[in-house]
Amino acid sequence: MPRVKVLVVDDSALMRQLLSTILSSDEEIEVVGVAADPFVARDKIKALAPDVLTLDIELPRMDGLTFLEKLMRAHPMPVVMISSLTEKGADTTLRALSLGAVDYVSKPKLDVHDGTIEQGDEIIAKVKEAARAKVRRAAQAAAPALEIASRPYQFTATHKVVAIGASTGGTEALRELLSPLPADFPGIVMLQHMPEAFTGAFARRLDSMCRIHVQEAGDGDRILPGHALLAPGGHQMAVVRRGAEYNVRVYRGERVNRHLPSVDVLFNSCAQQLGKNALGVLLTGMGNDGAQGMVRMKQAQSFTVAQDEASSVVFGMPKEAISLGAVDQVLPLNRIGSALLDALR
Secondary structure: OOOEEEEEEOOOHHHHHHHHHHHHOOOOEEEEEEEOOHHHHHHHHHHHOOOEEEEEOOOOOOOHHHHHHHHHHHOOOOEEEEEEOOHHHHHHHHHHHHHOOOEEEEEOOOOHHHHHHHOHHHHHHHHHHHHHOOOOOOOOOOHHHHHHHHOOOOOOOOOOEEEEEEOOOHHHHHHHHHOOOOOOOOEEEEEEOOOHHHHHHHHHHHHOOOOOEEEEOOOOOEOOOOEEEEOOOOOEEEEEEEOOEEEEEEEOOOOEOOEOOOHHHHHHHHHHHOHHHEEEEEOOOOOOOOHHHHHHHHHOOOEEEEEOOOOOOOOHHHHHHHHOOOOOEEEOHHHHHHHHHHHHO
16 A cells, blocks of 8 residues: 655644654655645645645644635645644634544643654554545535424424434534534434543534534533533543433543543443433544444444444444444434434434
C-alpha cells in the first residue's frame, strides 16, 4: 500500500518539527512538506498532492477556519485540525468540523513538547483514519429534516429511551439526526468522543439547532421526553433506574476501549436497566467502541440501528457492531430519525 502523504500546516516551528517527527515515525506515513501559513500551504498542496492536511487554527496572513472554508470549496481533502483545549478552542473546532474537517487533535495546555509526544499514537491514528475517511463539504440543511418535521406522531410511551453513540464524524451526524426531531421526542442519552473542555460547547451548539433541549449531563439528571443528555468529556455515563424514573449516573471512571466516556459503558447500562424500553443507535466513528454494548442491548431486546457505510465519515464503529450481529437495521443517516419515530409510535 502507498504511504499516506501528509502536509503539516502550523505557524509554530516547534509544532511543525514535532508533528513531522511523530508522523514520520510510522512507516505507513510520509510527511511530504510543512507550511507556516495558508498561502505557502496552498502552493504546496498543488505541488505535492498530499492525502491529508494537519491544520492549525491560529495562522498568520489568514486564519485556519477561513483557509479551511476556501479549501473545502476549491479542493476538498481530509483535514485534521490542531486546536487549543479551551472553550474558545472548542467553539472554533466545532465550526471547523461543520466546514468539513474530518477530526481534530487538541494541543496540550502545558509543556507542548512532551504533551504532543505523548499524543503521538492518537495523532498517527487520526491521520491514517482521515486518509480513508469520506470528506464532507460545509453542512447544508438536509431535505429529510422537513419530511420528519411535517409527520404527525403521538408519543404515549414516555418510558422509552434512545441511546446514541458516535465518534469521528459524529458532531455533524448528531446535528443532522437530532435537529429535525419533534419537541416531544422521547428522552435521549448520547455520547460523542470528545475532550472535557469541548462537550459543554457542543451541547450548547446542538441545543441552538434542535427542537428538543440538549444539555451536558450532570450526575443524577432525569431522562425526560423532549430532552437529550450529552455525556461530559472525562467522565463515564450510565443509565440507572430509580423506581419509575430513569436517571443518568455521571462519574470519574476508568477508560474503556481507551475512551472516557465510552459508548460501551452507556449501552451496557441501557441493556441492564432498560431492556426492550431502550433503542440503541451507533453512528460514524473510528474503532470498535459501542459494538459489544450493542450486542448486549440486542440480547436484552432493545431495538438497534447502525449508520451505513455510505453515509459514515468513518465506518469503524458501526461496522464492528454489524459484524457481531448486533444490529436490527443498517440505514443511511438521513433515514435513522424516521426509523426511530416509526419504532416509537
